[in-house]
Amino acid sequence: MDAPGRRTITGFSNPTVKALRALRDKKHRQRDGRFLAEGLRLLTDARESGILPQMLVMAEGREQHALLDALEADVLASGGEVIETSPDILAKITGKDNPQAVAGVFQQMATDLASIDRGSAEIWLVAQALRDPGNLGTMLRTGDAVGAGGLILIDDCADPFSVEAVRASMGAIFTQAIAQARWDEFLPWLRSGPGQLVAASLRDAVPYRGAPYSAPCFILIGNESRGLPEEYEAACDLRVTMPMRGRADSLNAAIAAAVLAYEVLDSLG
Amino acid sequence: MDAPGRRTITGFSNPTVKALRALRDKKHRQRDGRFLAEGLRLLTDARESGILPQMLVMAEGREQHALLDALEADVLASGGEVIETSPDILAKITGKDNPQAVAGVFQQMATDLASIDRGSAEIWLVAQALRDPGNLGTMLRTGDAVGAGGLILIDDCADPFSVEAVRASMGAIFTQAIAQARWDEFLPWLRSGPGQLVAASLRDAVPYRGAPYSAPCFILIGNESRGLPEEYEAACDLRVTMPMRGRADSLNAAIAAAVLAYEVLDSLG
Known part of the structure; x- marks a missing residue:
């Protein structure tokens, strides 16, 4: 069993995969109020600006990185979710053939x-x-x-x-x-x-x-x-x-x- | 029968369609030594810079335009070819869902x-x-x-x-x-x-x-x-x-x- 806040997703047809994949579509994104950002560098920039993803999606087999460990700990501590999945499923979510090993799902900022x-x-x-x-x-x-x-x-x-x-x-x-x-x-x-x-x-x-x-x-x-x-x-x-x-x-x-x-x-x- | 320098292409499997479509691929483009440019504005820029396409590909049902007529005349006068085809086939060549009504095939310039x-x-x-x-x-x-x-x-x-x-x-x-x-x-x-x-x-x-x-x-x-x-x-x-x-x-x-x-x-x- 996964630890609290952690999940492993192995199936392409998992509802979370579908929901995240839909974030590439503008209409879904507007209804949902969240957005995707890819890559450790971008996620670290966010973290250093005091913004954490609600959900962190990481590919199995990724390289260890202290910044990723720190990010993971912060997401869990803030009540967010950490999802482990295959590189293929991550590629399906981000729509990139060679996705970075990590992506985050963020709440959209106020734009009024x-x-x-x-x-x-x-x-x-x-x-x-x-x-x-x-x-x-x-x-x-x-x-x-x-x-x-x-x-x-x-x-x-x-x-x-x-x-x-x-x-x-x-x-x-x-x-x-x-x-x-x-x-x-x-x-x-x-x-x-x-x-x-x-x-x-x-x-x-x-x-x-x-x-x-x-x-x-x-x-x-x-x-x-x-x-x-x-x-x-x-x-x-x-x-x-x-x-x-x-x-x-x-x-x-x-x-x-x-x-x-x-x-x-x-x-x- | 088409007039000299003019051709009508109706089939997706026509060899010219295949050759032009291949120009979207870098390797083919380098072997072939030509490239594609789309749209009347771009082609008119080229013409005004003294550069004419070897081949002009125009979609049936396009709107009449004096600049397009002038371009067509210049291409024919310079020994180039004018091809009329369907919007669908032009879309296949350019790889755009809504292609402009005209595209040109140009000789690549010297790059040494x-x-x-x-x-x-x-x-x-x-x-x-x-x-x-x-x-x-x-x-x-x-x-x-x-x-x-x-x-x-x-x-x-x-x-x-x-x-x-x-x-x-x-x-x-x-x-x-x-x-x-x-x-x-x-x-x-x-x-x-x-x-x-x-x-x-x-x-x-x-x-x-x-x-x-x-x-x-x-x-x-x-x-x-x-x-x-x-x-x-x-x-x-x-x-x-x-x-x-x-x-x-x-x-x-x-x-x-x-x-x-x-x-x-x-x-x-």
Whole structure:
């Protein structure tokens, strides 16, 4: 018999396996309110940020690791569950051919605007209708690097709790605040306190280098193909443009966010 | 009967369908020497850069478009082939559920170091063991934006002619020079002429802002998980570091390349 909090799962058709596998699907994930994160590095990042998985799923035959032992002990101590299973079943859960030896199931964080404490950071990233989960995760990672407070997702964006976004965030999913809101909720919220809204734009814009940024600075990036709606740009306090020396007239969304965020960081620093 | 240069393909088992479908596989692509690019926008970018597909594959029932008519005429005039097929077969070729209505088959460009004219641009991007084709394509796109001459791929990188890299490049695959070389070919080549080699690094580095960049500036970015080998960093003329204010100690590779490239652009401008 397994010790308290521990279980071994040997069958593909086990209901827990099915439930975890379903977490790769956005609808299930939203109903369930949990998400998956893979790999000891990511799980250790979470732990060091004070966030533990409700459930730890480990492959049999994994290598011993002190950080994994520590994680296991913490999960059990916090009342979580530790599941041992085969590498094949873990692969089925994560959807990766060569999964890492461990995955965690986490409670999704609150994503309402009330969870954003604008005074806690000088930079905030804001994405509008961002469709690519990799771009979303990369923006979280960049936000962490520039000391941003978090990422606010406007209108219909990719799911920040998707496996791809979590992976691309490289742990920043656990350190950056995340909010999801419609534009007509976001704008009144923004205007209810201090905050400069800056858009990367081609219309009526000043050069991004040396522009008059002020904290807290909200950097607004538009959809990958359509950019920002004109009325969203018009509502910004500052529109800045980056040099485009080639044939194309735009950068990848996560790239634009990063180039601008590093400029703002230097300017406010 | 079809007009000269035109063919209609109705069967999934047609040998041309099989050959084009195989272009999604790296080994086949390398043997064949061609690659696929999808969508009217990408094909028009190519055409405006003076590059035509050998073969144009169009879905029946597509919408009329003057740019597509122009492309079709140019392909036929240059001795290329125009193939009409069903949306289902086009989907099979491109591997996308909702393919764009048109795809082109192009000759791969030369990728030896001799194809790099270092005097033609002030910035060159160099990637070492870059594994993600999306990052590679994004670096091409960023290179285009900063007016770089091209991208040099060191050691075992993702294939620049993969569908993912071509797509992420947003047309820059047709405007940026591309070279592939081992480090011990690249370094002697670099030292045989003018050129400053700059690495994003944590070791023995100066702040990236205001560092003494000089043209032609070669910006070297390392592998996504391991970064650059120490001896590669040691061979650089300049090591620069970007602020990291959060938990993580690195940026996404394409992000690091872009932040650095925009700094170099400003510095040299």
